Amino acid sequence: MHDIVxxxxxxxxGQILAHRMIEEFGVEGSGGAGGxxxxxxxxxxxxxxxxxxxxxxxxxxALPVIVADAADEDAMRAMCRGARVVVSTVGPYALYGEPxxxxxxxxxxxxxxxxxxxxxxxxxxxxxEAAAKxxxxxIVHCCGFDSIPSDLGxxxxxxxxxxxxxxxxxxxxxxxxxxxGGASGGTVASLLNVLKEVGRDKSLRAELAxxxxxxxxxxxxxxxxxxxxxxxxxxxxxxxxxxxVMAGINTRIVHxxxxxxxxxxxxxxxxxxxxxxxxxxxxxxxxxxxALGLGGFMVAASIGPLRSLxxxxxxxxxxxxxxxxxxxxxxxxxxxxxxxADGKTLRGKVTGDRDPGxxxxxxxxxxxxxxxxxDTPKDALPGGFxxxxxxxxxxxxxxxxxxxxxxxxxxxxx
Numbered sequence: 001m002h003d004i005v006x007x008x009x010x011x012x013x014g015q016i017l018a019h020r021m022i023e024e025f026g027v028e029g030s031g032g033a034g035g036x037x038x039x040x041x042x043x044x045x046x047x048x049x050x051x052x053x054x055x056x057x058x059x060x061x062a063l064p065v066i067v068a069d070a071a072d073e074d075a076m077r078a079m080c081r082g083a084r085v086v087v088s089t090v091g092p093y094a095l096y097g098e099p100x101x102x103x104x105x106x107x108x109x110x111x112x113x114x115x116x117x118x119x120x121x122x123x124x125x126x127x128x129e130a131a132a133k134x135x136x137x138x139i140v141h142c143c144g145f146d147s148i149p150s151d152l153g154x155x156x157x158x159x160x161x162x163x164x165x166x167x168x169x170x171x172x173x174x175x176x177x178x179x180x181g182g183a184s185g186g187t188v189a190s191l192l193n194v195l196k197e198v199g200r201d202k203s204l205r206a207e208l209a210x211x212x213x214x215x216x217x218x219x220x221x222x223x224x225x226x227x228x229x230x231x232x233x234x235x236x237x238x239x240x241x242x243x244x245v246m247a248g249i250n251t252r253i254v255h256x257x258x259x260x261x262x263x264x265x266x267x268x269x270x271x272x273x274x275x276x277x278x279x280x281x282x283x284x285x286x287x288x289x290x291a292l293g294l295g296g297f298m299v300a301a302s303i304g305p306l307r308s309l310x311x312x313x314x315x316x317x318x319x320x321x322x323x324x325x326x327x328x329x330x331x332x333x334x335x336x337x338x339x340x341a342d343g344k345t346l347r348g349k350v351t352g353d354r355d356p357g358x359x360x361x362x363x364x365x366x367x368x369x370x371x372x373x374x375d376t377p378k379d380a381l382p383g384g385f386x387x388x389x390x391x392x393x394x395x396x397x398x399x400x401x402x403x404x405x406x407x408x409x410x411x412x413x414x
Contacts, residue, residue, distance in 0.1 A: 002040045003373045005066060005083040007100065008090035009041035010048040012321045013114065013144075015055075016362040017089065022056050024366065024403065027063050037373060042066035042079060070096040076103035087369045088113040092190040094120040094197065101139065102128055108135035108383070110372045114144030114365055116249040117190055118213055119197060119204055125216045125385045136383040138376070140391045142253050143368035144361035148388050149334055150174055150250035150273065151257055152397055153350040153408060155389040157338050158265055160410045161346055168265045169338030169346065175237055176244055176275040181330040181355035182322035188315045195302050214252040215259040221267040225251070228274035231287035236337045240283035241274035242290035257389040268341075276335070322355050330355025346410060353405035363404035371396045 006021065008014045018041055025037050041063060043049050049065045056063065066082075068075035070090050080086060080103045090096045093115040104111040105128040115121065121141050132139050142151070154172055161169045198204045207213050211227070212220035227247075234241045244250075250273055258265040277287040300306040322330070336348040354360040368388065375395045388396065400406040 001038075002064065002083045003037045004039040004085045004087060004369050005042050005079060006039065007042045007068070007070075007079070007086055007088045010043045010045065010052050011089045011091075013358060013362055013365070014041075014043070014089040015052060016327070016358055017087070017365055018052060018056060020362050020366050022059050022063075026059055037370065040064035040066055040083075042068050044069040070099060073099045073103065076100045077107060080104050080107040080109040083109055085110040085112070085369050085372045087111075087365060089365075091115065091117075091187075092193040093117050094190075094193055098124065098127075102131075104139060105129075105131040105137050106135060108137050110138045110140075112140040112143045112365065112368045112372060114146070114361055115141050115190070116144075116146040116187075116246065117194060118208055118249055118252055119194065122207065122213055122216060125214070129217070129385050132383045132385060134383065136378055138372060138381055138383060138391060139385045140368060140372070140388060141385070142249065143365050143388055145332070145356040145364070146246050147250040147253035148364045148368070148396075148400070149332070149350045149352065149356075149406070150246075151253050151387055151389040152400070153334060153336055153348060154254050154265075154271065155257070155393060156397060156408045157336050157346055157348045157410060159394075160348075161338060161340060161344075164346070165340055165344050167340050167342075167344075168269070170266055170268050170341045171270045172336060172338040173234065173236055174250070174271075174273045175234070175239075175241060175335045175337075176273075176332070177335050177349075178333040179331070179356060181332070181357050181359075182316075182326055187357060192301060192307060192311065192315075195298075195307070199302065199304070208248065211251055212255055212259075214256040218259045220259070221263075221269075223268050223270060225255075225270055226272040228272055230291045231277075231284060232274070233284075234274065234276075236339075237276060237335070239279055240277045240287040242277050242287040243294055244273045244275045245294060247273035253387050254389075257387040260387060260390045266341075322358055327355040327359030330359055332356040332360070347412065348408070348410045350409075351407045360405065364400065364406070367396055367399040367404050368392065371399060375399075 009018050046067050053060050068079045076099045094117050101124050211225040228243050232241050254271050277283045332352045334350045339345045352360040371392045
């Protein structure tokens with residue numbers, strides 16, 4: 001029985017994750033608080049898996065290899081029966097991810113991934129949450145840059161608000177102060193697939209626009225949520241802000257955390273994300289340019305012929321992504337501002353010391369898997385679909401700060 005199986009190990013992120021696993025655990029090394037951790041790599045190509053195993057060096061000589069195709073439900077089920085936790089890096093998840101989620105939900109195998117595909121997550125919760133609850137499988141989506149920094153950043157700020165004020169923050173803003181990193185072909189393919197799905201099914205537009213779209217099976221509030229769609233001046237930060245491309249998934253995960261936790265942040269809780277662009281005329285022009293550029297890209301990517309041109313000549317291909325040097329020199333700095341119903345305020349920040357989408361995401365995903373395997377007994381968290389904050393809470397915050405180069409800080413209000 002393997003503690004963790006990395007499925008899609010030969011993908012761009014999967015390879016980074018496998019190298020991190022070897023560095024941190026060896027093959028049967030220390031898993032931290034939970035002790036020894038046995039893991040394996042899996043994918044559909046024996047040749048590529050063997051190539052990856054060789055690249056991992058002598059320490060990987062005894063690393064088990066599992067050949068399984070994402071489209072083969074029997075293979076997925078067999079792989080799940082031999083694992084406690086399966087980590088999936090196989091995207092776009094809407095195209096390739098469902099058989100594995102189904103197999104995990106039905107066999108009681110824990111699962112985590114780094115998807116950012118809202119429409120697919122909603123389908124998985126709707127179709128398989130009953131099975132996961134019955135089998136005891138804990139399914140945790142969005143365990144990378146989308147959406148661990150947002151979800152855990154809000155969790156930490158809300159925890160401190162309860163400690164200091166005895167009440168939750170009813171309004172939280174997250175702003176990207178600085179970030180350096182690149183996109184991989186896999187991430188781009190996932191985004192383009194969402195746009196293709198919307199083109200085929202116009203009803204998805206309303207679903208994707210609903211801030212409570214992932215609050216499945218609960219009576220969602222009617223609270224009107226803020227949404228930065230253009231250049232806006234943010235009084236709380238004294239800066240112009242522009243849309244943040246990851247806000248569409250991150251805000252939904254934060255609202256799902258609130259719903260799953262029994263509305264711990266309150267039913268009137270409001271949350272949004274944006275990018276800080278600076279003060280004065282320069283900041284306003286930068287915000288306008290960023291908003292127009294992002295909007296223009298989304299329009300172009302929504303039109304079939306233009307999307308094909310972007311895929312062919314501009315955007316990275318699947319398997320391509322930031323260089324190791326770019327991953328090492330990347331970083332992110334996110335700032336939060338929260339206010340209670342009676343006007344008390346808190347500020348916080350979440351920082352990471354690697355490229356957010358890949359170097360840092362691989363570390364986050366590893367710690368999520370290790371947290372499921374070693375720190376979260378079945379009697380402490382029942383089966384079902386969880387978010388990073390509701391599945392792991394402070395346990396993963398401690399892991400991320402100790403092992404993944406992240407820092408979560410709470411500062412005085414104002």
